Amino acid sequence: MNDTSSASASLRIPTFEDVQAARQRISGAAHRTPVLTSRTADGMAAASLFFKAENLQRAGAFKFRGAYNAIAALDESSRRNGVVAFSSGNHAQALAYAAKLQGVPATIVMPTDAPEIKIAATKAYGAEIHFYDRYTEDREEISRRLAAERGAVLVPPFDHPDVIAGQGTAALELIEEVGELDLLVVPLGGGGLLAGSALSARALSPACRIIGVEPEAGNDGQQSLKKGEIVRIPAPKSIADGAIVTHIGERNFAILKPTVDEIVTVTDPQLVETMRFFAERMKIIVEPTGCLAAAAILQGVLPCPGARAGILLSGGNVDLKTFNALLSAR
Structure with missing residues (x-):
């Protein structure tokens, strides 16, 4: 079913109230991850950047x-x-x-x-x-x-109301901690994190622009938003393994279609450079998929001069052998 109005009618679509209920359920189990800042990153973007470090979440990711x-x-x-x-x-x-x-x-x-x-x-x-x-x-x-x-x-990884609501608690915590934002940038695979983040952002920082970021090789979300319906693609190949999907979930698209302002893409080399930045300058390990949103800002894909921008770092699960190989290749 590609028609989102039909999807909305037949599927339970979560709301911000579900995100708030999720916060209560996961309290004491999920970490309230830190929000990190970097003067160097701010200088690169000419903006005030707030990184929600879900790479430090239990099991290594927002999931x-x-x-x-x-x-x-x-x-x-x-x-x-x-x-x-x-x-x-x-x-x-x-x-x-x-x-x-x-x-x-x-x-x-x-x-x-x-x-x-x-x-x-x-x-x-x-x-x-x-x-x-x-x-x-x-x-x-x-x-x-x-x-x-x-x-x-x-329990699918993204097209599930309780999964979407749970993922939305990351953006909820971010906005509660730093205040209203001009821009919220979120990695996009199947859409659970982006959809949940959009629910929180529209409730707590309604004027902010919401941007999804996916790998260039798998831009089904970008195509879907432009076309107004879910577009399916062959399984893409990218180092952003957590975002290798063939389509956005129906519930997810029903949320992001009216709330997300734009979806942009980044290349694998841009993801590697962003991984390098986090390792060298901020002393943290972020996996390729976790770098999607940050890469859009730090590599100049999404200029945001003067903005207060929240950026979701979605995960840090990359083995050291792969991490070293990616950063060593030039």
Whole structure:
């Protein structure tokens, strides 16, 4: 179903009230991550930049917020047979960890080429992993089949109301801490973080511009916003593995279509340079996908002179071997 008005009518679309409810559910479980600043970054952008460091979140990414909220919202009978999810890594780790903390069995459908660090962490959190080939198999069909066979609840990585609401708590915390913004810049893959962030921003900083950023190789979101309906593309190839999706979720698009001002793209080399900046100047590790929003600002794709800009750093799950290889290549 590509028509968002039909989607809105048939699907439960979360609201800012759901984000506030999620905040209560995840309180004490999810970290209230710090907001970082850098004079050097401000100088590069000629703006005041506020980086919400979700790379320091539990399980290494913002995904923990939505995963924990989705499981916490289940009733006892739904928990018994566990949860199933599909993910290239960050949602996998987050759901596995959130399930472990709440005593719920978890099965994760992961691509065979997922980063080793993410596979290892997902296993360490106690989840069962079912592998698939992202270029020849349909992860959603596999996940639906597994969930049906086991009587489990399917918790997708982005197109789920409780997941979207949980992800929105990151922007909620950011705006509460730094005040109203002129600009909020958010990584975009399937749209859970962008949709949740838009709910919070429109409620707490209604005048700010909301910008999504995705890899240049996978600009389905940019195409979708321009066309006014969900555009599906072949699985893209990018170092931003957390944003390798073929389309935005229906609930997500129903939120971002009327609220997001623009979607821009960045290249893999721009992501590497942004990773280098964070490592050298701010002494933090941010994975390629986590750098999407920051790269748009720091690499000049999205000029914002004089603006107060909030930037979501969505995750830090990159193994050191890959991290060193990316930064060493010139």
